[in-house]
Amino acid sequence: MRAVVTRVKEASVTIDGRTSGAINKGFLILLGVHANDTEEVAKKIADRICGLRVFEDPDGKMNINPTDAGAELLIVSQFTLYADCRSRRPGFTEAARPETAIPLYELVISECRAKGFKVETGEFGADMLVSSVNDGPVTIILDSDDKRS
Numbered sequence: 001m002r003a004v005v006t007r008v009k010e011a012s013v014t015i016d017g018r019t020s021g022a023i024n025k026g027f028l029i030l031l032g033v034h035a036n037d038t039e040e041v042a043k044k045i046a047d048r049i050c051g052l053r054v055f056e057d058p059d060g061k062m063n064i065n066p067t068d069a070g071a072e073l074l075i076v077s078q079f080t081l082y083a084d085c086r087s088r089r090p091g092f093t094e095a096a097r098p099e100t101a102i103p104l105y106e107l108v109i110s111e112c113r114a115k116g117f118k119v120e121t122g123e124f125g126a127d128m129l130v131s132s133v134n135d136g137p138v139t140i141i142l143d144s145d146d147k148r149s
Contacts, residue, residue: 001045001104002032002081003142007054011074011132013122020128021120026071027052028132031108032081033101034094034144041144042104046111049073054138062138066117073112076122076130077105098125 005027012022029049033042054062055069066073079101083090096104102124112119122128 001034001037001041001108001142001144003045003049004030004078004081005049005052005140005142006030006132007135007138008074009133009135011130013074013076013120014129014131015123015126020123020126021074021076023072023074023118023120025069025135027066027073028130029073029075030078030081031075031105032078033096033104034082035096035100037096037100037104037144039104039107042107043111045142045144046108046115048142049108050112050115050117052140054140067115072118072120074120074122075105075109075112076128077101077124 008026008028010024011028013020027049051065053065055064055066055071057063079092079095082095083092084094105124109119109121
């Protein structure tokens with residue numbers, strides 16, 4: 001699973017002219033599900049997202065976690081995070097099919113909500129317009145295959 005986590009002042013998702021989800025201060029999370037991902041992986045990435053200490057403390061150091069910062073989360077499915085770009089036309093065979101990806105995407109959302117976060121979402125498979133006002137900018141990439149994540 002891959003998550004591109006951007007600290008934002010605000011972010012929103014619009015689908016067919018209507019706002020699907022909107023947050024104030026928090027994280028915009030683009031979430032890609034790999035074909036081999038499991039519930040365990042989904043729970044781990046949700047825990048990592050909810051524990052990232054990237055909000056500034058009074059000394060200006062990134063030391064505050066999202067809970068203490070009062071952060072909100074906007075989670076948007078993004079199968080293109082598993083693009084194979086060895087050719088000029090990306091392939092997406094590494095991305096999970098919807099029957100696998102949707103339940104794992106929804107599990108990440110429910111895990112974050114269970115930790116007390118307000119979570120807004122896009123719509124899986126929809127053509128979405130994503131807007132954000134990045135804060136910092138601070139963007140972190142979490143990858144379940146990367147032992148450093």
